Amino acid sequence: MARSLPHFHGQIVTDDSESLHVSTDVLIVGGGPAATWAAVAAAESGASVTLVDKGYVGASGVAATAGVGHWLVPPVPERRDEEISRRERSGGFITDRVWTEAVLDEAWERTALIPEWGYKPSAKPRSPGSLFGARPGERSFSGAAPDYLRFLRGKVKKSGVHVLDHSPALELLVDSNGTVSGATGYQRQVKRPWRVDAGAVILATGGTTWKSHSLGGDVNTGEGHLMAVEVGAHLSSMEFSNFYGMVPFGTSMDKNGFFVSASYWDHRGEPIRYHDLHQSRAELLGASLRGTITAQFTQFDKEIWPALRAAMPNFFMVTDKLGIDPFNERFPMDWVQEGTVRGTGGIHILDYEASTGVSGLYAAGDIAARDRIVGAATGAGGPNLSWAIATGTWAGRAAAGFSAHRGLPTRFDVEPSGTLGVRGRGVNNVDDVVRSIQSEMLPIDKAVFRSNDGLADSAARLDRLWESASSAPIVEYSGMEAIAQRESAGMLAMGRWAVRTAMARTETRGMHTRTDFPDTDSSQAHRLLSGGLDDIWVEPDTELPRVGITLATQGSAS
Template sequence: MTGLDLTTDVLVVGGGPAAAWAALKAAQDGADVVLADKGYCGTSGATASAGTGVWYVPPEPAAREAAMASREALGGYLADRRWMTRVLDQTYAGMNELAAAGRYPFPTGPDGKQLRNGLQGPEYMRRMRIRVQRAGARILDHSPVTELLTDPSGAVAGARGHRRQAGQPYRVRAGAVVLATGGCAFLSGALGCNVNTGDGALFAAEAGAELSGMEFSNAYGIAPEGTSVTKTAFYSFATFYREDGTVLEGAASQGGRSVIARTLLDEKVYCRLDRADAAARQAMRLAQPNFFLTFDRLGIDPFTQLFAVTLLAEGTVRGTGGIRITGDDCSTTVPGLYAAGDAATRELICGGFTGGGSHNAAWAISSGTWAGRGAARHARSLGIRAGTRRLVAAGGAGLRPTGAPGSADGFRDVITAVQGEVLPYEKNYLRHGDRLTASLEVLDDVWEETRASLHAEGHDAVRARQAAAMAAHARWMYASALARTETRGMAKRLDFPAQDPEQHHRIVTGGLDRVWTRTEPLTSAPTAPTAPAASLEVAS
């Protein structure tokens, strides 16, 4: 082939924290590693652009018990205590390693001890990039993957992509592949999420992998109108107002975001962080300085002045659905394919409710570590065959249309059509079976047209594949949402507002031209008590 042609033991696709931990641990395990990022590893993605809490809990029985119990009910009792314990252990070890080997400058508390329950994204990812490079991994920046490669048996054997700056294709033969490409926010404009278009889920499904928890995908973050910063924790100090200046009763960051969504359908909603005292205001600026950049530039004091807010879709970035995990090493149903971070389901530790930043950050460290090591072991098991296998291209929609190819910019129409079904609050956030069914019919038609005619090459092929991934993601989301005829966790249904004890299971989905769903019984999740009707709310 023309362009760059590489052979490696482990290929990591992505450039956020999960990808960095996967590449680091695979390299430390003795594997030759290539990391391919859509952007510049260390600067692109949701974590690199912001700060985040971390689910870091010392190994004290009472503290660990409280940490695990805190979100079980919110998540509909779908989380798995064994996986929660594993993640707490691995995150504790990973954060301590970051302090020692990574020399991360954690702040200290009044007692002089470091506070390791939060990270500033830019500094964190800068140090992780350095660690990955020092471990010997090769980083391909601005090199989005466009499809996986398999061998004749169906095992994953590498990937193809496009190098943006070089303007050329590339191929990587690999013994194993880790998908750490993040979730899908549907190009909603949420900060750092323009690279999160669900590519990894599409790649995985084309290779035969399954997904789980895709109904838990209707996360919306609060942001000042016209901006992208969806750091919603601080809105717990807010009072929300109608256009006429009266208080919007029932509106809140937690327990009242659906009130905001309904009101935004007809009028603007305003906000003021007027419940924060002086100490809280100072602490907030230190914890999340980028939250205040927009306000400072606009000359707004968010503690004393009103500002308009909106809700931005964050899909499976802040939701919990993703590629189904089948082993402790974050393997999938496809040999040689591993998933980590937001590309993978987080039901195992969050159940059906968002983990927000802290749980997702812990999952990125833990799943990245396990996936990297698992991929290295798998690659070693192949021996010399890893670089000599015959390659089969797995990509479909956007690359190999089944009919006459359309125009090179056809991806724009696909994106517009998909966003029309997944961004509006009344369709995705305030879900109802009739609206879900109508949207899914539209999305099925979009997919059919995408599969038949969407085609592009070079840089435009990346955009075409992103559009196809968004269409596929939306269909898995709504098919799963229709299959859960109850309200559990984030999967709220206006037509089924109560939790149904008979649906205490996971929903697995997959397929491309024909999307399917099935239920999966739980093996070790706690038994859910009979729950009252849930309020229609999603919090971060």
């Protein structure tokens, strides 16, 4: 029986012990910063909005385990040029100034609204400076992620958004014209399937870590990317999907703000020199293959140690438990693959509406490629958060407008679009397949130090897994089994796209290191697009990077 919820002006068509069916203008899949900003923007535009998340909105995923430090640069030409030029250099000159300006503008305007909305952090804010790059006299927004995300969840609810926690999506719905028209999924806690018919869909499911045990990252398994490609979306910069986070040895605490300018020693106690740990960590990663390396946060003055502890209390909770004083002593460290969460690859969006090129489908946050703002380097926390705000806002507004023009789809004109892991083909043993994927995507000697022979071997192994699953007997997957199948299918698909794109970039640039092509090739200063399911394709992006001419010339000459 149809019913209504307070403040939600969509429709609950069915809500019983067997199933949930909702009709809404905009469906958002995900629950982190990009998803919540998209929900607020869509609601501001007058749309009815439903948001579904694999976890608890505002408390799951990588953002929930970190500090909040947005990349905020005032609209002052000199400051913008300084910041953008720095990202161009570290990003290998495949960034885009026009896109970066647009992201910085949107983040600057939207974060100014947060105090007006009533945000009150529980901890006293730090003075601008050291860790997140703000300067005296400039506006900054930083603090503890739990405060920020809890506030965004409240803002979403107050905006009338219908929130479904612990409700992972499994596949998109499309109408006879190929327009995305909603999604289906499963509610884990109440053990029932759900279906949402929507005039437009925004994917904001984050990046992919291949379940490396990156802190908060094991929910990021790539099925959002798979859903997008199943309906015709393309990917960008998937070769830059191999960023490794630093952790105190034996832990998963990969919050890296303190590590990027620390001091390091190899297993013999010799100092390790490095260039730019945002751009590449090859110097340290190579040393780690020869033995355990140690680190120490020698870069910070004693006066700011309390502020650093307040900014990232969960990091120091771990070091305190281990009996480590990272400011005064060397400690052993290790690595965890952060994939496309800290890498830059993802869905290729086309414009400032965050459209994917597929009618009715938009993408926001880490699921979308951040290559236009950070290139071949990591986006880290600040740029990724500003990207989440900008693309979330763009997607929310555009999806609301598209849905208003289109109207709600007719239920009987809509079909599911899933391939591997739903309503048919899947893997025989999920755990074994996940381990096989991880054996190609996680080891440093494979994922960081790449060569054509090594990449071809990984591609062949991953292709065999895909072919085996695609040719398996048809089985009806449902419930928790369907979730596990789709997660493994997403990880497998992301691995295949990453490896094939890495094979196509025959040079070293940013985090992409080719041992057989150790130099940077100026003729490859372009981004790479990819896609396909059974047959994967890779080709140069026809949209060329717009970078500072002088800097680009200097970069090519070097």
